Amino acid sequence: MAKVLKSLSLKTKKADAAADIALINQFSVKELSPEEVYCFSVAMCDNDIDRETERFTNKTLDALAPMFVGKTVISDHSWRSGNQIGRIYDTYVQRTAEQNQAGEPLRQLIGKVYMLNNEDNKAIIDAIEAGILKEVSVGVSIKSRTCSLCGEKMHINWSSWKMECEKHHVLGETYPEEGYCFLNLDDPGDAYELSFVAVPAQRNAGVTKAANDPDVDEAFDTLLSCPDLSEHRQFGELLKHMQQSSMQAVDREERKKILEENDKIIKIFEKEN
Numbered sequence: 662m663a664k665v666l667k668s669l670s671l672k673t674k675k676a677d678a679a680a681d682i683a684l685i686n687q688f689s690v691k692e693l694s695p696e697e698v699y700c701f702s703v704a705m706c707d708n709d710i711d712r713e714t715e716r717f718t719n720k721t722l723d724a725l726a727p728m729f730v731g732k733t734v735i736s737d738h739s740w741r742s743g744n745q746i747g748r749i750y751d752t753y754v755q756r757t758a759e760q761n762q763a764g765e766p767l768r769q770l771i772g773k774v775y776m777l778n779n780e781d782n783k784a785i786i787d788a789i790e791a792g793i794l795k796e797v798s799v800g801v802s803i804k805s806r807t808c809s810l811c812g813e814k815m816h817i818n819w820s821s822w823k824m825e826c827e828k829h830h831v832l833g834e835t836y837p838e839e840g841y842c843f844l845n846l847d848d849p850g851d852a853y854e855l856s857f858v859a860v861p862a863q864r865n866a867g868v869t870k871a872a873n874d875p876d877v878d879e880a881f882d883t884l885l886s887c888p889d890l891s892e893h894r895q896f897g898e899l900l901k902h903m904q905q906s907s908m909q910a911v912d913r914e915e916r917k918k919i920l921e922e923n924d925k926i927i928k929i930f931e932k933e934n
């Protein structure tokens with residue numbers, strides 16, 4: 662099950678602490694008064710297609726809503742204790758008047774968050790109110806990524822380097838009869854955190870990038886737009902890196918098969934004993 666991180670630009674609305682205090686106190690060790698908390702609602706994620714050409718389905722948003730209740734709010738995806746800044750005390754899915762890029766009504770998963778209104782949190786509360794924090798990002802686990810056109814699983818085609826499904830729909834392509842091909846993120850396993858991101862990702866050399874980082878997608882687009890890379894001084898390095906990466910993917914498949922075989926053998930063994 663893969664952990665997925667998705668970001669949205671930050672939109673918050675102050676919530677009514679007096680009206681919500683009973684809900685908030687469900688998650689608090691000590692009984693809090695409305696004056697002791699700062700609370701607001703925030704759009705955590707939605708059903709729109711993002712830069713990675715994938716989106717949460719409506720069913721996924723509905724399933725994620727209860728999973729986020731009680732979960733921690735952190736800053737910059739860091740779980741260090743000082744970075745745990747609040748807690749989600751309520752969630753709901755809201756249908757907006759806008760449309761998403763799939764031509765459906767845009768739906769957002771809204772989280773209501775409380776923070777202690779104290780000196781420690783003053784800087785972050787001021788930053789939220791002043792609009793200095795730019796993004797929120799959710800961390801969730803997703804069991805299924807499927808083709809929007811036929812519902813089949815998608816994988817990388819190693820000869821074209823494109824994501825495609827069993828029926829050869831290619832991610833990001835538009836088909837005259839069937840429409841735009843994107844990935845549906847379905848079947849969430851769990852919701853881990855909501856994170857406030859103060860500093861957008863830096864484009865520094867020497868920073869290790871995750872394979873699903875949008876910057877990596879952009880780098881691939883640039884490389885693929887070059888008619889010939891063979892003369893480039895780093896071409897050899899790139900080729901080696903890609904071969905290693907595809908080997909690792911093959912290795913991972915192999916390891917999965919071996920583990921599944923092991924499981925079967927253990928079950929047979931357990932039955933016999």
Ligand SMILES: [Zn+2]
Binds near residue numbers: 808828830
């Ligand atoms: Zn398909």
